[in-house]
Amino acid sequence: MIIGSNLIFYENLSSTNSVAALLLKDKEIEEGTVVYTDFQTAGRGQTGNRWESEPGKNLLFSVILCPSSIDPEDQFLLSMAVSLGICDFIDRYIPGSKIKWPNDIYFKDGKISGILIENSIMGENIESTVAGIGLNINQEMFAGHILNPVSLRLITGREYDRVICLKQLLTDLDVRYKQLLYGDRETLTSEYIARLYRFKEWCTYRSGDIIFTGRILNVTSSGRLQIGKKKGKVMEFSFKEIDFIL
Ligand code: BTN
Numbered sequence: 001m002i003i004g005s006n007l008i009f010y011e012n013l014s015s016t017n018s019v020a021a022l023l024l025k026d027k028e029i030e031e032g033t034v035v036y037t038d039f040q041t042a043g044r045g046q047t048g049n050r051w052e053s054e055p056g057k058n059l060l061f062s063v064i065l066c067p068s069s070i071d072p073e074d075q076f077l078l079s080m081a082v083s084l085g086i087c088d089f090i091d092r093y094i095p096g097s098k099i100k101w102p103n104d105i106y107f108k109d110g111k112i113s114g115i116l117i118e119n120s121i122m123g124e125n126i127e128s129t130v131a132g133i134g135l136n137i138n139q140e141m142f143a144g145h146i147l148n149p150v151s152l153r154l155i156t157g158r159e160y161d162r163v164i165c166l167k168q169l170l171t172d173l174d175v176r177y178k179q180l181l182y183g184d185r186e187t188l189t190s191e192y193i194a195r196l197y198r199f200k201e202w203c204t205y206r207s208g209d210i211i212f213t214g215r216i217l218n219v220t221s222s223g224r225l226q227i228g229k230k231k232g233k234v235m236e237f238s239f240k241e242i243d244f245i246l
Contacts, residue, residue, distance in 0.1 A: 002032040003063050003177055004170035012039040012055075016062035017116055017132040024120075024128050029064055034170065036061035043134065045114055047240065052146060057139040059166055063173065065129040069181060072121045076223030079103045079117055080192040081180040082131050085173035086113050087195055089135075092168060094156055098197035101216070101225050102239050105135075106197050110150030112136050135169065137162055193219055202230075204245040207237060211245065 013019050013035075020035045037060050043051035053060055070077060083099045090097040090105070090112065098106045105113035116132040136151035137160050152160055179188055193199065202215050205227060214227040217234060224236045 001171075001174050003065075003174040004034055004167070005032040006030045006034070008033060008035050010035070010037045012041065013037050014042040015040050015044050015132075016060055017044055017118060017130050018042070020062040020064050020130045020132075021118065024064060024130070031064065031066045032174075033064045034061050035064075036166065044116055044132070045134075046116060051114060051116075051134045052143060053134055053136070054139045054141075058137045058151070059133065059135040059162060059169065061166070062130050062132040063170075065131060065177070067126050067129055067181070070126055072119075072124065072126055074185075074221060075119055075121075075126060076102070076219075076221065077180055077185060077188065078119070078129055078131065079115065079223065080188055081176040082115050082117065082133070082173060084188065084191055084195065085176035086115070086133065086135065086169065088172040088176065089165075089169040090152070092172075093152060093160075097195075099192065099195045100197040100244070101219060102223055104197075107150055107155055110148045110154075112150050112152065112155070133169075135165075137165055189219075189221070198244070206243045206245050207235075207241055 016035045016037055023029050039055040040060055043053060045051040067078060079102055083103045083105065086105050087097045100106045103115040104111050113135040118130045120127045136149060138153045139151045140153060142149040196216055198216060200215050202213055205212055205214055212229060214229045216225060217228045218226040224238050226234050226236050228234050
């Protein structure tokens with residue numbers, strides 16, 4: 001086992017990603033080390049957002065990785081592997097989770113998990129990666145400003161043992177990480193694409209001031225989203241260049 005070989009728990013901290021980054025400065029830290037907590041005072045989301053989570057209800061952790069065999073231009077593979085690992089875990093309890101590009105995990109139209117991957121690139125190599133994961137497990141009420149939140153408990157009506165969930169999730173992430181390192185990257189990519197939220201469904205998107213109808217056709221190796229328009233034109237977007245509307 002790489003992921004979960006070493007577990008470090010803090011009752012509370014600022015952000016598991018920030019603490020993991022500090023630990024990385026100590027070069028002795030083992031690949032696969034997991035920093036986890038019951039509460040973050042400054043949980044970070046993508047695009048500078050905050051990640052909020054009720055104390056002691058959910059999974060909040062970061063995994064330290066050293067994926068030196070992955071070229072920086074292929075770094076999106078890490079997002080794919082982590083996203084699929086989380087879906088594999090959710091499949092243990094309820095089938096049908098989806099990946100909202102690039103790496104939000106959805107159940108129906110609700111967000112159950114968010115991922116914040118921070119890579120440190122030195123020249124031609126990814127020197128280290130901190131993969132932060134927030135997964136809503138037992139939380140039942142969310143602040144009004146959080147968009148479409150959902151938890152495993154809200155979906156299934158059951159309460160979960162978070163220690164068991166963490167162990168299972170780390171096992172599932174480990175399998176996907178090994179698939180990325182030693183297995184078939186094409187299979188990983190095609191499984192990721194097959195799991196995409198609204199894959200090949202006609203939907204409304206916004207890019208800048210333009211609103212258009214299109215459908216997701218593919219994600220490139222660098223993680224760009226390809227959307228086909230009604231007249232057949234295919235457009236490509238990177239993260240932040242496009243929003244899902246309906
Ligand atoms: C997002 O969807 O915006 C990404 C959210 C990532 C949240 C997790 S919680 C554990 C780790 N520590 C952080 O500060 N953020 C990530």
